[in-house]
Amino acid sequence: MTDLNPQIILPGRYSFVARTLTLLLREEKVLMQKAPLTKKIWAGHYNGIGGHIENGEDVLSSARRELLEESGLECTDLHLCGVVTIEVQPSQGILMFVLSGSRLVGEPRPSEEGELEWIAVDELPQYPVVEDIPMLIEKIKNNDQIFFGHYSYDSVGKLVATFSYSAPQPL
16 A cells, blocks of 8 residues: 555454355356365355455456366356355454356366366255355346345354345336
């Protein structure tokens, strides 16, 4: 940061770590990544593809980079579907940008982040998936509007999710 940059984060303000999550949908299937058992979070669980937004990246370029790094794929119709705020600590949370697409270039290949598998959406309950994945897929498939979500966890660690939608735009 230079003295010429007027943007600041005031001490004590709630802040977010920005991440992307990409859910590729094709013919009622979703491309899922199974995390290795050695992973710190969601070990052995299926999730979408994504990660942290790096310095100098916008949301779309980050999602494209993560997709290429973790799957070997490019997606020509990748688009924003929703934004979710996730409570983590009293002073910091996660800001997750959810993207989707279906027009792919290349063939899926595994990476150190996990194995890849196309799974029928209606068969997801048979797999160990990260708990929000089924509801995010439902939001993507059943709405033309961008969704906004908020996640918190109750006293027993159960996910509490709320969603709202952008107002329809006039033609």
